[in-house]
Amino acid sequence: MEKNAKIYVAGHRGLVGSAIWKNLQEKGYRNLVGRSHQELDLLDSVAVKNFFDAEQPEYVVLAAAYVGGILANSRYRADFIYRNLQIQQNVIGESFRHGVKKLLFLGSTCIYPRDAEQPMKEDALLTSPLEYTNEPYAIAKIAGLKMCESFNLQYGTNYVAVMPTNLYGPNDNFHLENSHVLPAMMRKIYLADCLMKNDFERIRQDMDRRPVENMNGSASEARIRQLLFKYGIAEDCVTLWGTGTPLREFLWSEEMADACVYIMEHVDFKDICGQGVDIRNCHINIGTGKELTISALAELIRKEVGYAGAVRFDATKPDGTMRKLTDVSKLHSLGWSHRIEIEDGVRCLFRWYLDDLKNRNSER
Numbered sequence: 001m002e003k004n005a006k007i008y009v010a011g012h013r014g015l016v017g018s019a020i021w022k023n024l025q026e027k028g029y030r031n032l033v034g035r036s037h038q039e040l041d042l043l044d045s046v047a048v049k050n051f052f053d054a055e056q057p058e059y060v061v062l063a064a065a066y067v068g069g070i071l072a073n074s075r076y077r078a079d080f081i082y083r084n085l086q087i088q089q090n091v092i093g094e095s096f097r098h099g100v101k102k103l104l105f106l107g108s109t110c111i112y113p114r115d116a117e118q119p120m121k122e123d124a125l126l127t128s129p130l131e132y133t134n135e136p137y138a139i140a141k142i143a144g145l146k147m148c149e150s151f152n153l154q155y156g157t158n159y160v161a162v163m164p165t166n167l168y169g170p171n172d173n174f175h176l177e178n179s180h181v182l183p184a185m186m187r188k189i190y191l192a193d194c195l196m197k198n199d200f201e202r203i204r205q206d207m208d209r210r211p212v213e214n215m216n217g218s219a220s221e222a223r224i225r226q227l228l229f230k231y232g233i234a235e236d237c238v239t240l241w242g243t244g245t246p247l248r249e250f251l252w253s254e255e256m257a258d259a260c261v262y263i264m265e266h267v268d269f270k271d272i273c274g275q276g277v278d279i280r281n282c283h284i285n286i287g288t289g290k291e292l293t294i295s296a297l298a299e300l301i302r303k304e305v306g307y308a309g310a311v312r313f314d315a316t317k318p319d320g321t322m323r324k325l326t327d328v329s330k331l332h333s334l335g336w337s338h339r340i341e342i343e344d345g346v347r348c349l350f351r352w353y354l355d356d357l358k359n360r361n362s363e364r
Helices: 015-026 045-055 070-075 077-097 132-155 181-196 200-209 221-230 253-266 294-305 329-333 342-363
Strands: 007-010 059-062 102-106 159-164 166-168 237-241 250-252 284-286 310-314
Touching: 007 015, 015 166, 015 253, 045 077, 059 077, 059 253, 070 077, 070 132, 077 102, 077 132, 102 132, 102 253, 132 159, 159 253, 166 181, 166 253, 181 200, 181 221, 181 237, 181 294, 181 342, 200 221, 200 342, 250 253, 250 342, 253 284, 284 329, 294 310, 294 342
Parallel strands: 007 059, 059 102, 102 159, 159 284, 166 250, 237 310
Antiparallel strands: none
């Protein structure tokens, strides 16, 4: 990509998109285009067409998506499949109609079957049933990567699909109900630590920054305690969903961004599509190839926060897929490998979380 090329990053304020935007800037790309949801509703096909007509981007990074954890996936199944399909249809369709030189589509490793052989190779796609709790989201992402693959095969476009593992990092979603496991766990343990120390000033700052069920820090101490308890947060104990035994792989979001920009710069569809009559599974896994249990992750976070209470697990709640380890040999063969391990990443994320609270409080 030329340094002055116009690059549209869809979802540039989210965890994934903001990290890619930052990486592009650091590498000297200055002609970046982004729109917030308020400025451009990607569910609106007419608005997306008008945007492409006006901006004429040369490259597109499709990082916008409707995402969430186990609870959100179970509760909002229709939203997860409808919204993601609509976003993909609009952005990929307009990219084709406007002659975009290259598009990077971001999916998720939840596209793989529930019982896929571990570690999961790209060829495991569509070989057996998906995990039920995130099936709608997974099907939407499978449709997106197949859309990219099919446009490439029929029209000779250069759309590359990447499937990152579980991500965490700056600008993560720490919502107690809708976030993914690592940020939700970190916030719960942090708030429990505040309760244990009877530090309601910090709790109020946290809830002003990220209200819970529309309740901010102005609520009474009794109401705040009651609400936090609903989410398993108490002075002497934090209760987390599941058994704690599932294994998970985590990748620092800024490293994911570095891998994505590397692929945009160095990898084309022709480099990964292979030969033969049946060309499929041309996507690329992005991950570390390393894993740990949810209970081990909770202990890492507990130590980093300095919380002296207990961490317990509610086995009546779902675990999700028991293991989701990516095979990253294709990515390594293309010339990229991760550097940040989970211990350093947890430390960095907690520091970012505290700095974010401090900065928001100083702005008030």
